[in-house]
Amino acid sequence: MTHLTKRAAKAALLLALTVSLAGCGLPRSGPNKKEIFAGSVLREGDAFIVSVNDQVTRATAVQPALGFSSSFTTAGTLGSDTINAGDVLGLTIYENVESGLLSATGMNMSQLAEVQVDGDGFIFVPYAGRVKAAGNSPEAIRRIITEKLDSQTPDPQVMVTRVAGDGASVSLTGAISGQGVYPIERPTRTLSSMIARAGGVAIAPDIARIKVVRGNQVGEIWFNDLFSNPQNDIALRNGDRIFVEEDTRSYTALGATGTQSRVAFDSQELSALEAIAQVGGLNPALADPTGVFIMRNEPAEIAASVLGRSDLVGAQRMVYVLDLTEPNGMFMARDFIIRDSDTVYVTEAPFSQWSKTVSALTGVATSADSLNTLAGN
Known part of the structure; x- marks a missing residue:
């Protein structure tokens, strides 16, 4: 094969490969x-x-439109002096006699350390019977018990204190440090204080979303909005479910x-x-x-x-x-x-x-040279 013939064969092979390359298309990441x-x-x-x-x-x-409805934002905080079902009370009764109805011999004082308010809102006090506690303040309960004992022991003196709880609790789940059920107490009546009580959120605050489910109502806010807008720091209610999640967008x-x-x-x-x-x-x-x-x-x-x-x-x-x-x-x-x-x-x-085209053609040319060399051999 003459030198000219070899060059012609090489050119033809290069042209064929170039056409083939153009037909196949070059690799790329997507449309132009x-x-x-x-x-x-x-x-x-x-x-x-x-x-x-x-x-x-x-x-x-x-x-995304996030926020609490007026039913959430206008709810007042639970009163610290209102007894609810589930509360635990402490009763101390002083009697103006040496041997009273309730006190031991030689003592004029008796103590009922933990009396839980039942599901119907009542407590039982010996000689006073069932006393309506839920919905009343400790002072009102004191007066009721005093009146019921007054006819049975002279000048009874009654003290009523709340031992635990406000009779209400909330659950916290999701991306929070301490998941669980927490009682609503004086320091934890609002959303921010309850989250703090549970150890705070366990994810970056910028992407944390807080959802509160109350009955058939649902409200959701960004965690940071809880502090930038005081209205979002809603008062909690018994049975509220608080869920903290990472932004899913x-x-x-x-x-x-x-x-x-x-x-x-x-x-x-x-x-x-x-x-x-x-x-x-x-x-x-x-x-x-x-x-x-x-x-x-x-x-x-x-x-x-x-x-x-x-x-x-x-x-x-x-x-x-x-x-x-x-x-x-x-x-x-x-x-x-x-x-x-x-x-x-x-x-x-x-x-x-x-x-990419130049690189591909360079590769084609290299391949053509190799094939031409093989053909010459």
Whole structure:
């Protein structure tokens, strides 16, 4: 085979491999900008593609609505002097005689150290019988017992104290240091004091959510809002169930970013710029900073506000575009709020694809040389 023939064979082989390579396509992390824009409703797709500006950031800055209803916030604290079913009382009775009804011989005082208020709200006192305790103050109970004993022993003197509990308790579960059932006592009548009594939350405060279930009512707030807004520090009621959980919101990062994965929120509010930083930023070897896309299914009312339309029905597929190279691009990314289940996708730069093509062709040429050498042998 002549030298010219060998060169022709090499060129033909290179051309064939190049065509084959072009048909197979180059490896990449996802669609390019042109392919995404082709999905616009203005072309052949079903998604609205919108460039982010100040109006868009305001219209889309929607966060989960958390808070307590007025039935929670207007409930007063449990009174410290009101006896309830389940309370434990201490009774001391002095009689103005040496041998009284209740006291031992030679003593004029008798003590009932722990008398529990039963489920119907009553206690039993010898010679006084059943006494209604629930709903009364210790002073009122003292008067009732005194009146009932007065006809049986001269000038009885009665003392009534609360030994334990307010007759009410709450349960604390979830991401809290000391899970369990706790009595509502004088120092723990409010939500914040009860959480402190249980050792505080066991997760980062920025992502802690507190849910309170009271009967068929449910209220939920961010842990930090418990302290920033005193109205959220609600008074507790018997049977309240308090559950502390970590924020379950997340977004998916794909394309030319430092990490491609599902990422949990690390704060109450997360901007597009923070979301990108959270996954290691843009890949400097691949990313196109003019092609940062946030994809989500947007409720009709928000989509209508963004697009200035009134004919939308149901959730709409929205693709928000950020160009970080614009003069205010970084500010737009800082102000645009990421929401639960968003997809943050960064396209690859055209230069990256060109580099891949060159590398692939270089590899093809090397392979062609090897094959040509083998053919020559």
